[in-house]
Every structure is written in structure tokens, then in C-alpha cells.
Amino acid sequence: MKFRAGDEVEKVGQTMQVTETLSQGLKREFKVVLPATDLATRLDSQLSEIQAKARINGFRPGKVPVAHLKRLYGRSIMAEVVQEAVNEAHRKIVEDNALRPASQPKIDFPGEKDELEKAFEAKADFAFTVALEVLPKIEVGSFEGIEIERLVAEVNDAEVDEVLKRLADQSRTYSPKEGEGVAAQKGDKATIDFIGKIDGEAFEGGAGEGIDLVLGSGSFIPGFEEQLEGLGVGESRTVSVTFPEDYSAEALAGKAATFEVTLKGLAAPGEVNIDDELAKGFGLEDLEKLKESIKANIARDYAAASRRKWKRELLDALDKKYSFELPEGLVTQEFDAVWRRVEAEQSQSGRSFEDEGTTEEAARADYRTIAERRVRLGLLLADIGDAAGVKVADEEVSQALFERARSFPGQEKLIWEYYQKNPAALAEIRAPLYEEKVIDHILSLIKVNDKTVSKEDLLAIEDDENEIERKDSEKAEDAALA
Known part of the structure; x- marks a missing residue:
């Protein structure tokens, strides 16, 4: 049953009382009251369980007086009772109101110190508030009208020969x-x-x-x-x-x-000789196989450069097409992360905002806009992927983690274990994989115009993109999903 502002209290669990006090935009707030009688019942229940197991000098097993146990453990048990009540309230609020929390709730205990002390002794009701933001409802609709240009560069023999010569020089x-x-x-x-x-x-x-x-x-x-x-x-x-x-x-x-x-x-x-022996030095059976491998690698590089360009174009189009309210907490969290990196880069380089021809106030405004864009695109891509049933297999995550660990020679095991033991860190591996799959799904639904260009034109565009990234790396969307 949904809680509404001003409603009579609803029962959660046994006697916990919950009332919705705020429903404004994406913000929700609930007042939760746990009566003293319920606190006492929960405390007594915990003490009874301890009594059956307690081993205390001077008392026979199972015969330690409850009053003695209460003096010894009452406060720590009550802390557990309170924490359990908070968790229970949050869980039930989310379930009964069919909410999609944007982040962890903010719990506030507004009572005076004396009131809280009485509640911890089960002599007064325990009241607290649960404030949270929910995710917006996004009407994705169709992608009609979105059109992008995909640059295609062919690999010619001269490029393959250039790489062959470089490999030969390295083997000299x-x-x-x-x-x-x-x-x-x-x-x-x-x-x-x-x-x-x-x-x-x-x-x-x-x-x-x-x-x-x-x-x-x-x-x-x-x-x-x-x-x-x-x-x-x-x-x-x-x-x-x-x-x-x-x-x-x-x-x-x-x-x-x-x-x-x-x-x-x-x-x-x-x-040096460019022959079959050179190819065998790279683990390939003959020169022709080496040429094929080089050509495939160059083609992958060109495809990756093209993808970076059209992906940015696609994200720009999505950002322009969709507008919806953003959870303030997520935007603030994203901005804080971006700003910490900005400050770290300034500290490392010794450059100031004045050196960049701006002010801190203007920079904060710019990076706030970037944070909003990243949150907007992250939420949008997540909803699109969810609706399309996009999944990332565990095997794909493991492969990506393996590649990440390989970039730290000698520390592969430590890196692997760190990610395996930290779900949040592992999510950072999964997120970009998920994003790329969603991007591919969208690509299959929009109009794509392939345009053949020279290597020089493709890489010139890529250099321009890299310059933008260098000056303002936070505008990159490759990690938009967190």
C-alpha cells in the first residue's frame, strides 16, 4: 500500500508506524515511529535468545538473569534493534511504494538527546525520518529523427608496408x-x-x-x-x-x-630482411599471415577511432533529445568526483583557473553542466538497456578484468582479488561493457550514414577529439554509467 502525505499511519512489521511527509518532484520523505512497547518487545526477544546461550561466570548455563544481561548488553542490543528497524523501514518503504531509489537514503534522528536516551532504554517511542530521491520515469519512445555519420577508412598496402618496416627495424x-x-x-x-x-x-x-x-x-x-x-x-x-x-x-x-x-x-x-623468418619471429607462419594480421590490427584501430567520433555524436543527439528531472544527489555526487579530479590535476600541474583563462566560479558552472549531462545520459542508457534486455555475461566481465589485471605486470593476482572482493569496483568493470552494448543496440535502431574518408581525414578528426579530451577530459562519456 502506498503511503501518502497526511495519511493515517500504516503498520510496518508489528507496530512500526510510517507516514509520508514529503512528495516533491523526485524527493520523498517519511516519518517512522517505533513505539516504546515494540522496542521493549524486540529488546526482550534478543535478551531471551542470549540467555539461552550465555556462559557467564557465577551462573549456570541458561540461568543468567535477564536483568543482568540487560545491564551487560542492553545498550549494544538496542543499537542493533534500532539499526534493524531503520533497515526494515527503508526496505518496506521502497517495496510498498514501488520506489526506485537513486541512492542510499538519508536517515535523520531529530529528537533531543534526552528523548533518544529514553528510546534506547525502551521508555519512549523512537522516531526518525527517511529521506530519499527516486529515479525519474523516462519516456524513451522511438529514436526517429536521430541520424549519425560513420566514417570508414580503408587500409592500403602502403600502410601495411610501413608497419612491416617498423617491425623489421625493431627486430634489427x-x-x-x-x-x-x-x-x-x-x-x-x-x-x-x-x-x-x-x-x-x-x-x-x-x-x-x-x-x-x-x-x-x-x-x-x-x-x-x-x-x-x-x-x-x-x-x-x-x-x-x-x-x-x-x-x-x-x-x-x-x-x-x-x-x-x-x-x-x-x-x-x-x-634486416622482410621475409617469412621475420613473421616467424612474431609467432606467425609466413610473411603473408603477418601482413594479414597487421592489416586487421590497423582496421580495428580505424574502427575504434570512427566509433569514438560517432559515439560522441550519438550521445550529443541523445542529450539534446531527452530532458527530465535529475536526482540532485546523483548530480552532486558526479560533480564532486569530477571536481576532485580537476583539483588534483591543478595541484599536479601547478596551473590555476586564471592560467586557463577562466575563474573558479565559471569552471564550477561548466563542470556542473558536465555532471548533469553524464547523469542524464547514464540514466537514459540504463533505462534503454533495461527495456531492451541488455545483459553483460559474467564471462565478459571476467575477460575485461583479466585485461585490466594484465596492465599491472607482477600484480595481476592482487588486482584480480581486489576486484573480486569489492562489488562496487567490479561494477566499474561491468558498467562500460553494458554501456557499449546499449550503444550498439541504439545504433541498430537509428539511421547511420557511412562515409568513406582517407586515413589522414579520419585521424585528423581523431586528433581534434583528443585535443578536446585533453583540455576537458571530463566531457568524455565513456564512463557515463556508474
């Missing part, structure tokens, strides 16, 4: 260069020690010992490798470079630096 053997007058040149593998400084001060991550570097590979900062050419083994040289403006470590981006480099060893590159 090197032989030591020895003798008088031997100097480093492009293509050699140099073994170096170095110490980097900015304005004369060493910086974190700027030093290394015994580092192998193939000159001309472009592995280090632009201009670094070229300045090592002509250096002999045992010699040192000061290399001057400037970190790129888009360098991954923001504290170093655009900064001029010097490196004191000592050449410890030098090796000349051997010849």
Missing part, C-alpha cells in the same frame, strides 16, 4: 662499434648517461643511466639525437633543446633545457 640486431676514431652516426644505437637541467637546476625525470637510443628514431625531444652525432665513446657533450609546447608534462612544456650527455657505448645496425 646491433653489433658493437669499436676502434679508434669511431663516432656516433644516424642509425647507430647509442648507450648514454644524461642529466637534464632547466635554468641550471636539475628537474624531475630528467636523468638516466645506461639508456639505449637509436639515433634518428625520433624517440627523444626534437633536436636531441642529432646533436649526438660525431660523439665518441667515453666523450661528453652538452645538448641544448626546447621541450615542445604540447609536451605531456605541462611543467616542462615550452621550456629550454640543457643535457649533459656521456656516450657509454655504441653499436652499428645490422641488415
Whole structure:
């Protein structure tokens, strides 16, 4: 039976009384009263169970006076009684009103301290309130009118050959260069020690010992490798470079630096052959199979880049199409999580809102909008998936967890056990799998226009998307479901 504001109290369990006091939008509040007589009954019942099992010095088994047990355990038992009553009230409120809670309820004990003490002694009624938010009812309807463009890039032979050459270079053997007058040149593998400084001060991550570097590979900062050419083994040289403006470590981006480099060893590159033997080195039977594998991998990368683009387009369309009231608690929770990451990134980078050309107030407003979008899309996708019967098999979760554990070499068992013992953490593995399945379901119901583009066009679009993600990573929707 549904509780309504102003109704006479309804009975829950034995004598617990529940009255709905608020029904406004997605917010619900109930007043719960557990009469003193019921408290006493529950307390006595618990004490009787303990009496039958209690073993206390000075008393025969099963003969410990209830009054003595009450002095010893009464308060702790009453705490359990109260907790049980709270859980029971919440459960019955949800079941009898057919509610879909958006989050855990807020329990409030508004009485004075003296009143609470009397209730704990079963001398007065125990009253508390249960406040909660419910999930909105979403009218999904059809997806008519939603149309997206799916970019398709074909893999050509030149791309496969480029990867083959790179694999061959990686498999190249090197032989030591020895003798008088031997100097480093492009293509050699140099073994170096170095110490980097900015304005004369060493910086974190700027030093290394015994580092192998193939000159001309472009592995280090632009201009670094070229300045090592002509250096002999045992010699040192000061290399001057400037970190790129888009360098991954923001504290170093655009900064001029010097490196004191000592050449410890030098090796000349051997010849490489792109043949069946190269393929066998990668576990494939011949060169043709290696080419097929490379082509399939490139195609998967292109498909993934295309998916990221059209998925964002689809989510934008869904966000524009649907509007419904959002549970304030979920939005606040999402915003708080986003804001903590923003603050952590600022602390790590040393940048401020002013450096980004904004203010904290404006940034909070922007991220609040992002939080609302993520909650809206998360609830919408969950409802669509539920209506469509979308499921994620345990085997799929296990496979994804296995892949996650593999990304932590040497700690695979610890990672696996952590997720297995923490349902909430395991849900974080399941959620994106569920989301992708829902996205695929929606894709099958909307109009999709395939457009063939070049690799350059596809990746240029992908670079633009990555730049958006870099500047405002919280706009990503890949983890919209929590």
C-alpha cells in the first residue's frame, strides 16, 4: 500500500508506524515511529535468545538473569534493534511504494538527546525520518529523427608496408662499434648517461643511466639525437633543446633545457630482411599471415577511432533529445568526483583557473553542466538497456578484468582479488561493457550514414577529439554509467 502525505499511519512489521511527509518532484520523505512497547518487545526477544546461550561466570548455563544481561548488553542490543528497524523501514518503504531509489537514503534522528536516551532504554517511542530521491520515469519512445555519420577508412598496402618496416627495424640486431676514431652516426644505437637541467637546476625525470637510443628514431625531444652525432665513446657533450609546447608534462612544456650527455657505448645496425623468418619471429607462419594480421590490427584501430567520433555524436543527439528531472544527489555526487579530479590535476600541474583563462566560479558552472549531462545520459542508457534486455555475461566481465589485471605486470593476482572482493569496483568493470552494448543496440535502431574518408581525414578528426579530451577530459562519456 502506498503511503501518502497526511495519511493515517500504516503498520510496518508489528507496530512500526510510517507516514509520508514529503512528495516533491523526485524527493520523498517519511516519518517512522517505533513505539516504546515494540522496542521493549524486540529488546526482550534478543535478551531471551542470549540467555539461552550465555556462559557467564557465577551462573549456570541458561540461568543468567535477564536483568543482568540487560545491564551487560542492553545498550549494544538496542543499537542493533534500532539499526534493524531503520533497515526494515527503508526496505518496506521502497517495496510498498514501488520506489526506485537513486541512492542510499538519508536517515535523520531529530529528537533531543534526552528523548533518544529514553528510546534506547525502551521508555519512549523512537522516531526518525527517511529521506530519499527516486529515479525519474523516462519516456524513451522511438529514436526517429536521430541520424549519425560513420566514417570508414580503408587500409592500403602502403600502410601495411610501413608497419612491416617498423617491425623489421625493431627486430634489427646491433653489433658493437669499436676502434679508434669511431663516432656516433644516424642509425647507430647509442648507450648514454644524461642529466637534464632547466635554468641550471636539475628537474624531475630528467636523468638516466645506461639508456639505449637509436639515433634518428625520433624517440627523444626534437633536436636531441642529432646533436649526438660525431660523439665518441667515453666523450661528453652538452645538448641544448626546447621541450615542445604540447609536451605531456605541462611543467616542462615550452621550456629550454640543457643535457649533459656521456656516450657509454655504441653499436652499428645490422641488415634486416622482410621475409617469412621475420613473421616467424612474431609467432606467425609466413610473411603473408603477418601482413594479414597487421592489416586487421590497423582496421580495428580505424574502427575504434570512427566509433569514438560517432559515439560522441550519438550521445550529443541523445542529450539534446531527452530532458527530465535529475536526482540532485546523483548530480552532486558526479560533480564532486569530477571536481576532485580537476583539483588534483591543478595541484599536479601547478596551473590555476586564471592560467586557463577562466575563474573558479565559471569552471564550477561548466563542470556542473558536465555532471548533469553524464547523469542524464547514464540514466537514459540504463533505462534503454533495461527495456531492451541488455545483459553483460559474467564471462565478459571476467575477460575485461583479466585485461585490466594484465596492465599491472607482477600484480595481476592482487588486482584480480581486489576486484573480486569489492562489488562496487567490479561494477566499474561491468558498467562500460553494458554501456557499449546499449550503444550498439541504439545504433541498430537509428539511421547511420557511412562515409568513406582517407586515413589522414579520419585521424585528423581523431586528433581534434583528443585535443578536446585533453583540455576537458571530463566531457568524455565513456564512463557515463556508474
